[in-house]
Amino acid sequence: MLIGKVTGCVVSTRKNEKLVGSKFMIVEIKEETAQMKKIVAVDNVGAGIGELVLVATGSAARIGCGEEKAPIDAAIVGIIDSGQGLGEQI
Amino acid sequence: MLIGKVTGCVVSTRKNEKLVGSKFMIVEIKEETAQMKKIVAVDNVGAGIGELVLVATGSAARIGCGEEKAPIDAAIVGIIDSGQGLGEQI
């Protein structure tokens, strides 16, 4: 899983019908301090803006959402409370 | 899912038979302002050139197209109306 910070959200009215009701959060993945990458992840754990989260990608994301038939490839699967060795990740 | 802007389309006559009828859009993925990556995504939600879209990749894309037997690895699954924290993404 990747570590990222929730920085925003996205509204989409015209979308795949299996995505109706999904909450799309913008997560800034902090792989390195110099290289940031934003992805849109479906949130099922109630993450708020500014929170540090665990993001699962690929088929794991659909499993995380309990929606095997929805076109989801990134999901927030946990909210990080604390960590050892996170360093400048936070 | 990734955020991108539809910038064009592609015509392919000689192709896998499961792709007949698919609409191939060129989507510019804007991960960072300095690094752009173009991919070809199958469109099932009616996206037009210039629109900001959500793109699902991998096996999620086939699910998004309702075509489990087509060799699709990227699909437009939603059109973005607005967003909070999109910043320079748009």
Next chain:
Amino acid sequence: MLIGKVTGCVVSTRKNEKLVGSKFMIVEIKEETAQMKKIVAVDNVGAGIGELVLVATGSAARIGCGEEKAPIDAAIVGIIDSGQGLGEQI
């Protein structure tokens, strides 16, 4: 799918038995003008050297080859005739 140009081919005698008969083409993926990445894709649509093609990756590639039991992770699934917005891709 990715856009690339077929630039060569590869011969492999000692290989996985499910790959016997597969045609391995070298495809130069043109994501950006400055960054090129070569991959080897199995060709089932009859692409020739110099042609611009659509490449599917991951599990989509196996589906594109009709070979669910072959270790294929990249396949040429279409030959591009023309496009709008391809820009410097060609």
Next chain:
Amino acid sequence: MLIGKVTGCVVSTRKNEKLVGSKFMIVEIKEETAQMKKIVAVDNVGAGIGELVLVATGSAARIGCGEEKAPIDAAIVGIIDSGQGLGEQI
């Protein structure tokens, strides 16, 4: 699989229910000496901080954890004892 060094761990209380009991380790993937990428991998082999490990990603990770229904996309599947050609990886 990727080679990485375990550098820390992460605590997450609010998380997907299928992840309860999982041990989240921070692994620094050393692809090149200049480019480091941290991922969070579920550990099932008892890796400790500082150990060099093999990390499987994607659907292989869920298989490695024996948890097909958990949203896991990275797992520690082996602890490296020694190697030939590891060079500056260690």
Next chain:
Amino acid sequence: MLIGKVTGCVVSTRKNEKLVGSKFMIVEIKEETAQMKKIVAVDNVGAGIGELVLVATGSAARIGCGEEKAPIDAAIVGIIDSGQGLGEQI
């Protein structure tokens, strides 16, 4: 598939039980001359150090190893004899 050169191997005693007996080779993926990336791939075709090989990743790798239940995400599926357009790959 990716093209790479076998440069070493890795020994792991404490590992996932489904990996017992697997031969872990270090493969240097040569995407560009300036950017090298090492991965660990399971070898089932008898590749030796210094040989140029085809590497399948993701779920294709497990298929290549005939081990659907092993946490494998990269496998050597062919040894390259020769090629046209390999250029500075070799």
